[in-house]
Amino acid sequence: MANTSTQGQPVQYLPTLEHDEGVAAATKLFAVTFGTEPSGVWSAPGRVNLIGEHTDYNAGLCLPIALPHRTFIAVRPREDTTVRLVSDLGDGSVAQVELGGLKVLGVKGWAAYPAGVAWALRESGHGEVRGFDAAFVSCVPVGGGLSSSAAMTCSTALALDDLYQLGFGGDDEGRVTLIKAAMMAENDMAGASTGGLDQNASMRCTPNHALLLDCRPELDALHSVSQQSFDLDALGLELLVLDTQAKHQLNDGQYANRRSTCEQAAKTLGVANLRVVADEVAASSDQAQALMDVLGQLSDETMRRRVRHVVTEIGRVRSFVTAFAAGDVAEAGRLFNASHDSLAHDYEVTVPELDVAVDVARRSGAYGARMTGGGFGGSIIALVDKGQGRHVAQHIADEFALRGFHAPRALAAVASDSARREA
Incomplete structure (x- = not known):
């Protein structure tokens, strides 16, 4: 490259x-x-x-x-x-x-x-x-x-x-x-x-x-x-978005393959979709054991890992909403990290640029960092203290240069408005 x-x-x-x-x-x-x-x-x-x-x-x-x-x-x-x-x-x-x-x-x-x-x-x-x-x-x-x-x-x-x-x-x-x-x-x-x-x-x-x-x-x-x-300002935070410029393509069969595996898993488990499983696990008094029981019904190891990601990721969304509302920045960051690790190891949708960017962001002071989007390229996000976004982005850019990756691009993410008529 x-x-x-x-x-x-x-x-x-x-x-x-x-x-x-x-x-x-x-x-x-x-x-x-x-x-x-x-x-x-x-x-x-x-x-x-x-x-x-x-x-x-x-x-x-x-x-x-x-x-x-x-x-x-x-x-x-x-x-x-x-x-x-x-x-x-x-x-x-x-x-x-x-x-x-x-x-x-x-x-x-x-x-x-x-x-x-x-x-x-x-x-x-x-x-x-x-x-x-x-x-x-x-x-x-x-x-x-x-x-x-x-x-x-x-x-x-x-x-x-x-x-x-x-x-x-x-x-x-x-x-x-x-x-x-x-x-x-x-x-x-x-x-x-x-x-x-x-x-x-x-x-x-x-x-x-x-x-x-x-x-x-x-x-x-x-x-x-x-x-x-x-409200990032209220917590003294900034959300860094960094486009790795690694090739990003979802119509080459990888996305559809993941989706098909999840649909097959739901059919094997006898449920309409994996949300049903996630809700059952969340309602259990021993969620870890409940998840293990579900995965034990699947004979294919790849399918087990895909299902584990989906079920735990749905739980992480609930937990992130609760943590951010309570101002628990450390927990919000931990959930970012857990999400990325699951996407890398269980769902297998990351690429070296995404993993390197996340790793450098974490080492550079981010509370948490994860890939965002469908994967196979694209962007990461990092939760950092306000004013530290450029510092973290620069560390990632320097590491990319050492590795011969394309130079990344960054932007500041502010929660904005939806589609509208402009003129």
Whole structure:
């Protein structure tokens, strides 16, 4: 792997696009590309998951926050069913998709995400959704495990909801319909398996709060989420997010393999999903023994390790919410560490860059550190004292330089707002 850094070079911090800057940039790209003005500009955030990894598709618990880093979309509806798309992350070329007759996996490349949202809405009975022209401008790191794809699909979904007056974007319950369209776009058109955490975070998070997301399918919109105060300043803390820039890809079969193993385990155990097992273990007077009894019913060692991660991770989400609310920073950090160790050893979704970054963060004074997102590359988060984020990030960057890894990038995570209309 090529070394793109030298030891001692200041670590790069990723800036945000503020409201005026994002609107102006998206509007300009639209006008230059399509020769007219957009009907409006919308945006949606990336997300970082505090804890609860690979639990969403197991009907478990997750705890994401929305990032201040957002994707802006300038859009104008069309009278036909053609979709034309341009992104500031590309070479300026326009991707074109015809919605009429579009089938599953019918679009290749990044255009599958926004075009897939329109397709999903039409497939769900909203035939009034037609074609559109759209320009995307984003500061969400691509491939960093911070859900740049959900920022794109959710901003598109909210824009189409407004433009075609579907009426879903105005409340939490309605946004669940848009979330389902965004998930359908990723799963069925882009072929990138997703369990819903990312889209829920991008659509439902609120400033200064973490979203406690309960993914049990029987819950309605009102009961599937609760807003948990996430005030880092009050505890004198900072949440460092560091993108390792290790290649991050979830559509190469690894994610789907983990998901399939969990579904097979649930079937073997005779339960609808592994959340049922996690709740039974949590209710036991001897949780360790209860977990051992469950694992003893599985003959495959890999399956046992996958199940152990899911069950214990769901428990760690509950414990983290309790610890943070009580101001128990040491316990919150311990839970971060335990989560990463489980993801590394039981779920096997880390890579050397993630493990090294976590190890250096811990040695540099972090209360706890863990990978975040689907794994196989991407980002870590570290809970540190306020003002220490750059210090920790620099130590990681220096270690990466010594090992010949790509130079990492960092950002400051502040719990931010969900998808919204900007102009």
